[in-house]
Amino acid sequence: MIREAAPAKVNLYLRVTGRRADGYHLLDSLAVFGPAADLVEAAPAEGLTLTVAGPFGAALAAEPDNLVLRAARALAAAAGIAPQAALRLEKRLPVASGIGGGSADAAAALRALDRLWGLGLGAGALAEVAAGLGADVPVCLASRPARMGGVGEALLPAPALPPCGLLLVNPGVPLATPAVFRARSGPFSAPAALPEGWADAAAMARDLAALGNDLEAPARALCPAVGEVLAALRALPGCLLARMSGSGATCFALFADAAAAERAAAELPGAWWRAAGAPGGFTPGRDGAYSTFGAGA
Template identity: 55%
Template sequence: MGTTVLQDLAPAKVNLSLRITGRRPDGYHLLDSIVAFTDFGDTVTVEPSDSLSLEVDGPHADGIPTDDGNLVIRAAQALARATGTGRGAAIRLTKSLPAAGGIGGGSSDAATTLRLLCRLWDVSLPPKDLAALALTLGADVPVCLEARPRHMSGIGEKLGVLPPFPKAGIVLVNPGRPCPTPDVFRARSGPFSTPALPMLPGHSAHALARALTRERNDLTEAAVSICPEIRAVLSALRDAPGTLLYRMSGSGATCFALYETPDKARAAAAKIAREEWWVASGGLA
């Protein structure tokens, strides 16, 4: 009987919109965001082991920690504590998404690890408890547990259901420059926004883009002040053939554009490609 090996995609998380609606006394900002996921991303593989270990490979593996400095290990440790299991796992993380890119790579890796280890270890937690555990790892981890379009608010812990999204293509571009989230929030100025209006994504990529045009990303100006290269990325996405909507995701520096189909997204990505930029394309999950 062979060894059980489980593998799953840890998709990129894209903030299709991001409003900053307030700030708590503890300093955490309150968000209102339409979140979606791509059909490409990192890959997490787990198999049984006597101990807990992490190996990282892939095109963006450089500098990624393999100890509890990595959310993947912290997620595994938290799940083991919460369920009382003494089992281990050999985890391999294949990094295809750039670290600290504003597309939830680490959070998605951690959420995917939780899902896989629940299966590998044959353990479970009530959904609310698993979501609460995920929130202790980071504000984006709960939404990445579900990996489907959601209306996210609070500090990330409040997840509202959205109508199904239509099929659409997406291009992600990162200029290869650091854009630390704490610095972006510190650079933000001006009044807070009101919450987003109800989201009606429609039945086509064109309808989805139209619905999102009334939204925005409140952190764009602050992020550009820290990473001016974002402006060049947004210009390239605007000018690419077939672009329906373009915007920065999260706190940057990754930006996205929507297209009618994944094939049109891939064609646009080929036009946008620059040696110093990370460019990926595919579909919305």
């Protein structure tokens, strides 16, 4: 049995910088990972199957072709072999929530099957397969902090990030990414100018506060609960920055350390899904530890 964590992708800021002729929007974003994750397991089998379980597994029951299965078939095709594996997805992250859950699952499946099938393709070859599955899958493949450009597939090293705590909160309302982009209006933004790194979490939060998330306003119009979550996060003791991630509805708050984030999580409504800890706490190939609270935990 091969097990791979599929950590949440969190956009610390997100700017929409343009739009391609095919309709896809161009982005500039700084992504980090954690402190919660799905789990993908792969075992030898004849044929290809997928079992979905976990707190949010039922939300995927109606999907005709899960991205995990598409990743398995794409990897097998690239390697010239038959796709044979018994896959299991433990869905711990909310669905349609702006933290890249589906993309993270696909990336974890690629890593797990590369090991299970003994392919040893390496990062470059896996990244080529990942790029064909979706714009967010390449950044999720490494699950390391990165500066994202293009439609999300153009990756650069992130600035040096200081230790900090991260609290994720979802109000339990799915929010479809295409609908948020359609609701967006106004001019495009210029890419951000970032330093080489930050000395501490407070300095990082001050710089990030000026950058924003260009999708937050349309997301709040479609889902007023986003505004409720942000107001609650900003009122928490020790909160350095509160913002929506991706296209929502998950929001996050930055704290000086993981302990402060975990203490703050306990003060939020029990109906909300919450996860607290330190970003970057997951290593591919190992199911990382984290604290979750509330709905779906």
